Amino acid sequence: MSELTGLKALVTGGASGIGRATAELLAARGAEVAVLDLDPSAVDRPLRAHLADVSDDTSVRSAVAAAADDLGGLDILVNNAGIGAAGTVEDNADTEWHRVLDVNVLGIVRTTRAALPLLRASDSPAIVNTCSIAATAGLPQRALYSASKGAVQALTLAMAADHVREGIRVNCVNPGTADTPWVGRLLNRAPDPVAERAALNARQPMGRLVTAEEVAAAIVYLASPAAASVTGTALAVDGGMQGL
Numbered sequence: 001m002s003e004l005t006g007l008k009a010l011v012t013g014g015a016s017g018i019g020r021a022t023a024e025l026l027a028a029r030g031a032e033v034a035v036l037d038l039d040p041s042a043v044d045r046p047l048r049a050h051l052a053d054v055s056d057d058t059s060v061r062s063a064v065a066a067a068a069d070d071l072g073g074l075d076i077l078v079n080n081a082g083i084g085a086a087g088t089v090e091d092n093a094d095t096e097w098h099r100v101l102d103v104n105v106l107g108i109v110r111t112t113r114a115a116l117p118l119l120r121a122s123d124s125p126a127i128v129n130t131c132s133i134a135a136t137a138g139l140p141q142r143a144l145y146s147a148s149k150g151a152v153q154a155l156t157l158a159m160a161a162d163h164v165r166e167g168i169r170v171n172c173v174n175p176g177t178a179d180t181p182w183v184g185r186l187l188n189r190a191p192d193p194v195a196e197r198a199a200l201n202a203r204q205p206m207g208r209l210v211t212a213e214e215v216a217a218a219i220v221y222l223a224s225p226a227a228a229s230v231t232g233t234a235l236a237v238d239g240g241m242q243g244l
């Protein structure tokens, strides 16, 4: 029997990158896993895919209910869906602020609200939010994205305090730059993607990007009974980016 046998997990943004690696690792450790994504077409069995947009409350409610029906309950919620935005406060219009906050912050609020009644019925309930070092690192050209992730970290701590007496643990992971399709898309916009990737690697303390699997391992730890006394934590998986 594996560590997570019998547990049922839902991963938002689980069709790509960190979310996909997390869904696959949860399944490999024995959990029953459902994925909620804008584009679930790429998700393979045994993961169960549900189409949903975390910026739409109706869509989230019906996908969470369908996933829990499919799984037969819910023990673990990984709020991972997120989008990026570049620029200073002068570069993004209010509409862009609303769009990104709607996905990165309110997406977590909506999914959590839909999942809490199900998590209350679990013996081992846990929520893990994918945050970012952008929450606290003061990154240039990332005003909106950083504000959204700062809100995710604050929300994580507030949710942990609100639900600790119910036994629902809430934590977040704060990845550094992780090698996912998202970062691949950004690199491909550069005139020389290979040189840009080499320069990005060189800026990392370890000389390389964090992998999606390394972030997934931290998420799965926080979601698992091994972390039974861990709540209200932000776990950096950043190759030393902030600490060194």
Ligand code: NAD
Residues within 6 Å of the ligand: 012, 013, 014, 015, 016, 017, 018, 019, 036, 037, 038, 039, 052, 053, 054, 055, 080, 081, 082, 083, 103, 130, 131, 132, 133, 174, 175, 176, 177, 178, 179, 180, 181, 182, 183
């Ligand atoms: P990705 O683009 O590879 O995957 C994101 C997934 O989220 C995609 O499958 C996408 O379809 C889904 N998604 C986006 N908007 C959605 C919505 N409105 N509703 C439902 N699903 C939606 O990205 P990734 O790099 O794996 O990023 C995952 C998370 O990790 C994000 O929250 C991101 O902010 C965070 N993060 C990424 C990095 C990085 O360097 N890659 C660093 C720190 C934090």
